[in-house]
Amino acid sequence: NAGVTQTPKFQVLKTGQSMTLQCAQDMNHNSMYWYRQDPGMGLRLIYYSASEGTTDKGEVPNGYNVSRLNKREFSLRLESAAPSQTSVYFCASVNTRGDEKLFFGSGTQLSVL
């Protein structure tokens, strides 16, 4: 009964380093999302994948890339981390368009020094 699994849970990077956040869901959902959560800003959409093989930009895509590896997995990559990317990152999935019920992972707390 895992749902949405994110790794790692915590990460500290230096400015300019790269890393990939991993996300996998076992609910056979079609759509997957990456959000970031900052104090006072709520959750903001970075990228989403409506279905396997497609990805689209959200509200704050700059500095990020994504890969929908297969139906289960959706990764988020920071090519050159910046302090402004210090945040908590959440992956989410939803069954299909028209079903707006998002299922979230437990988050990755990222600090960029």
Place this chain on the structure above:
Amino acid sequence: QKEVEQDPGPLSVPEGAIVSLNCTYSNSAFQYFMWYRQYSRKGPELLMYTYSSGNKEDGRFTAQVDKSSKYISLFIRDSQPSDSATYLCAMSGGGFKTIFGAGTRLFVKA
């Protein structure tokens, strides 16, 4: 102006109180209205889901949507310390871009 406005609180109430949480929005295209609950250091979890206008009740929780006023509410009856969390309102027009409020932190004191 943000599409969704939510008072961040914090809101502190005694155990057993009725809690009212609210959001306003500006986009008349929103059709789906959700409330998520988020405990500290956890991911949000869906608490209530409403399509279009009206009320929905689930146990101690009641969600209300007033599209004419662009105003949604979540009521918690007989609040418990275990209800202490951040409550996020969220809305969607049916596409892939759900918009979230900033969240209201609620503390229920025993």
